[in-house]
Amino acid sequence: MAAAPFWPCPRWIAHRGAGTLAPENTLAAFRLGAAHGYRAFECDVKLSADGVPFLLHDATLERTTSGRGKAGDQPWAELSQLDAGSWHSRLHAGEPLPTLAGLARFIQANGLQLNIEIKPTPGQERITGQVVATHTASLWQGQAVPPLLSSFRPEALQAAMQAAPQLPRALLLDTLWPGCFDVAGQLGCTALVTNHLLMDADLVARARAAGWLAMVYTVNKPDDAQRLLALGVDGLITDAVDRFAPSPG
Numbered sequence: 106m107a108a109a110p111f112w113p114c115p116r117w118i119a120h121r122g123a124g125t126l127a128p129e130n131t132l133a134a135f136r137l138g139a140a141h142g143y144r145a146f147e148c149d150v151k152l153s154a155d156g157v158p159f160l161l162h163d164a165t166l167e168r169t170t171s172g173r174g175k176a177g178d179q180p181w182a183e184l185s186q187l188d189a190g191s192w193h194s195r196l197h198a199g200e201p202l203p204t205l206a207g208l209a210r211f212i213q214a215n216g217l218q219l220n221i222e223i224k225p226t227p228g229q230e231r232i233t234g235q236v237v238a239t240h241t242a243s244l245w246q247g248q249a250v251p252p253l254l255s256s257f258r259p260e261a262l263q264a265a266m267q268a269a270p271q272l273p274r275a276l277l278l279d280t281l282w283p284g285c286f287d288v289a290g291q292l293g294c295t296a297l298v299t300n301h302l303l304m305d306a307d308l309v310a311r312a313r314a315a316g317w318l319a320m321v322y323t324v325n326k327p328d329d330a331q332r333l334l335a336l337g338v339d340g341l342i343t344d345a346v347d348r349f350a351p352s353p354g
């Protein structure tokens with residue numbers, strides 16, 4: 106298998122734009138994270154019913170938008186009309202759901218880095234991986250640093266690998282399920298991104314031996330950050346953009 110694509114891993118990555126300080130996965134959140142000095146961001150991307158990649162964490166619309174039901178059942182023309190800000194605060198009323206293309210414009214105009222978590226509507230793992238990878242390759246064509254594509258779902262990463270093998274990939278792990286390291290190898294991963302509670306010296310050593318970056322989510326407490334940095338993890342995804350000052354590298 107070819108060597109895994111390189112990705113220059115930032116030390117600190119703002120989760121869903123700015124954690125909980127702004128409505129998650131909206132442009133307002135990425136603007137706020139950038140205002141706090143963040144140069145790298147994580148976001149969650151899924152597909153509308155007509156195949157448009159857009160930002161949303163949940164499979165359903167209720168928690169973070171004015172809509173109802175399964176997001177993946179609705180066409181972009183309807184999703185684009187929803188209010189994705191009022192649930193958070195009145196200041197953000199009317200904030201729309203962003204498309205991946207819209208976020209790409211903001212990221213590139215400001216010279217930022219992105220980790221796109223492929224978050225498929227259940228049952229749409231392969232098509233989501235394929236479409237997100239294809240769009241990402243086209244949106245970032247000619248850019249020096251592509252986004253890192255991550256997912257908890259190996260099928261999504263496999264489809265992404267087939268569609269755009271040149272894009273770096275990461276397997277997300279909430280548990281160390283049997284065979285997960287073999288799967289990360291078969292997927293040509295550049296990184297493992299684990300729940301920070303799973304990360305220890307053995308896991309860092311295992312990642313190093315395999316040539317993977319060791320990354321963690323979601324680190325919000327200073328004590329946890331100190332432990333993880335002492336272990337030598339490469340990248341920390343955090344909600345606490347007002348607590349941790351990102352330093353370069």
Ligand code: G3P
Nearest residue numbers: 147149162222255322342
């Ligand atoms: O990508 C890291 C992290 O975002 C994974 O969990 O549920 O916050 O998307 P979740």
Ligand code: MG
Nearest residue numbers: 147148149222
């Ligand atoms: Mg995520």
